[in-house]
Amino acid sequence: MHIGIDLGTTNSLIAVFRGGQPELIPNPLGQVLTPSVVAIRDGQLVVGEAAREIARSAPAQAAALFKRSMGTDREYRLGGTAYRAPELSAMILSALKADAEAHLGQPVTDAVISVPAYFNELQRKAVRAAGRIAGLNVTRLINEPTAAALAYGLHEREGESRILVFDLGGGTFDISVLELFEGVMEVRASAGDAFLGGEDFTEALARHIAQTAALDPHDAELRPALLKLAEQAKCALSTAPEARITAEVGGQTLDQTLTRDRFEEVTAPLLARLAVPLDRALSDANLSPGEIDRLVLVGGATRMQPVRAYAGRRLRQLPVSGVDPDQAVALGAAVQAALVARDAGLDDVVMTDVSAFTLGIDTAHRRGDRWHAGYFAPIIERNTVIPVSREETFSTVEPGQTELRFGIYQGEAPVVADNLHLGELTVQVPRNMAEHEKVKVRFTYDVSGLLEVDVTVLSTGKKASLVISQLAGEMTEAEITKALKKMKALKHHPREDAANLHLRARLDAAFAMARGPSRPWVTGLILRLEEALDAQDPDALDTLRKDLHAALDRFEADHVR
Structure with a gap:
């Protein structure tokens, strides 16, 4: 079975092409977005939503944003063991592979994996290494904007049009200009910034929140709470003109109101960095903004109003809709997987791509x-x-x-x-x-x-x-073999217990954030969960999980509204 994977900085997704259409595959929690976070808890590997909650309450036990370290020698320590970015990414890929096999009922061996268009050769080799460690045969790497356009392109088999794909994800920014005509999708130009994404906007907002409250934004103990508040405020501002932040952080009560205008001021240096790749892609395609027929926004970070406004202003048009910006890349990767596998449903689709670098x-x-x-x-x-x-x-x-x-x-x-x-x-x-x-x-x-x-x-x-010599940061065959052994030695948390693990990790994160009378309240929720687990009544446990998640939703909503 050939599948497509969007290996993201913040979230990852997996999809398959069936019945003439790409479809997303859910994880054990029933969600299609799997956070790109790994953790070691009680000697077991935890991946996804539960790992993200562990990262909030015990950041030393988890690793995130490691996609930005692809192609480098940087190491992350988990459970007393050092891991490099390809190994951590392989843990995400391995979990996605298991989800696909459980959903499809058959082994999954071949995969197309998306990469930022502006990833260099060393970073691309690191992604391929991650796939091998996860037990996947990586048949093709596809640029993320190209994958997104391919998801849209299935519906555009008549006429001609020029499309600009504006892809701002959690950690990377890419621009691609494509031309569609009679089932042929030709990439005219790509450009980007491999170190610019939604996480940078969250970081800038967290610094602003801390400085407004006279807190140290670099305090390791405060950072998880500050980043969570910033992420909640950022999401709130995507749908509302302002967000109120109320929380206990660092021994003091925060009560701030953040407007969209202020958010745009705080992130102005990041917004300015969007201009260079956009200008370069248009120049290389020999097109002016007015010659672009459609603007496609891809990546969760494009939900931010300042980003949407910037893209619309520069391209002089409103973005097209129809595909969830978080899901477009994975859907396109599945289409590419079908193209590689020569799926009969795609006989009339032809795609060309370009080299991102000289x-x-x-x-x-x-x-x-x-x-x-x-x-x-x-x-x-x-x-x-x-x-x-x-x-x-x-x-x-x-x-x-x-x-x-x-x-x-x-x-x-x-x-x-x-x-x-x-x-x-x-x-x-x-x-x-x-x-x-x-x-x-x-x-x-x-x-x-x-x-x-x-x-x-x-x-x-x-x-x-040419025989390419070993590149600094590239994994050797011996290192890949060693990483495979490390992966097999890890104890993987059972998939069937994922819902309980996620809830417990979320309760732990709430306890770490809470202060005063809120902590005994969270402790009471933890005891209720543990009693239900001891009773082993599946129906009662399912009902309790829904109740506890709803209670935690209300608890978190009190911090940003």
Whole structure:
């Protein structure tokens, strides 16, 4: 079975293409959004909503937002063990895989996983590694805006139109410009910011709340409560002109009123960062805002009114509706999975994509009477339709030179030191004292993200191909094998107990937030749950869970309204 996965910074989703349409697969709680949070509790791995609640009451026991560390060596400690971002992401993917198998009643082996369009090669390799650790064969990585447009594109098989996909998720921002015509979906340009998302808006608002109350926004004990209040206020402002924040934090009572205008002022630096990727994508597509036929907003963060207003103002139109912004990427990934599997329901759909970054080599330039190395020579420009093969000719610097060393880079900076180093290739050339030896360098880049580099010495016909050396932050085969063993050794919390675990974690988080008479009240709720668990009456337990969740909803609503 081939499935599509939206591996998000804040939430993840999984979908399958059946009966000619993509459909979302629920988790054990009956929800399609699974928080991208993992925790170790009592020696057991906890994933999703329960892990998010644990993160609020005991942040040292949980890890979140690790998607931003993909492709780096950063480690997170859980249960006395260090994990890197691909390993933590594999825990999310493994849980999604289990949900799909329980829902579909058959094994799931193949997956298309979405990635931010602006993820570089190293980050994409980390996502592939996460899939392998989770026991998935990752058949394709699909850019998130492209996946979202594909979900919409199923309904647009007639006529022509230019679409701009404005994708602001929890941790990343992407822009893609696409053209649809007669079942063909062509990506014209992509741009983005891999470190800008809804979580940054929450962080900015949490700092504002703390500073207004003369609290330290960096206090580790206060941060969970401040971030929760900020998230609640941010969501409230999506549907109301103002939000009132009342809570006990840091030994004092907070009573603040936040308006949309003030929220926009607090997050102005973040809103300003939306402009550069948007301008670059339009420029690369050679289009003006007025030439965009439709604006598609994707990602939960686009529910924020300042973001919606900014996008509408810049594109001079209201966004189209019809697909939930949280769900579009997963639905599109399922469509791509069906395309890879050659589903008969998609015989008339064709999709092309582009390279998000420029690919090239380092070269030397003469300044005065000396050669200076370290300059970037593009071979495949960003936003070139893939698959693609491009070739350029280069020569030795000095007559008599017997070796050419090519550094392979990805990026947009003129100096290679500011770009991502992908690998190195060295080729031997004849000693020629009379003239410079010439070589042709060919880059071939496909839709799966595979880059092949071939160098041909023109005078001899000798060829050499790129063998990419180990990149800093990339997991080796030995590390992936070790991670697989770590995953198998972890005790996974039973899926059938997920509802009880989630409720208990939520009660613990409420107890940590509460003060004064509220704490005995929460303790009473915990005792009621434990008594019901001891009685083992499924019907009574189901009724109690609904009652306790409703009580907690009212408790949390008292903090932001």
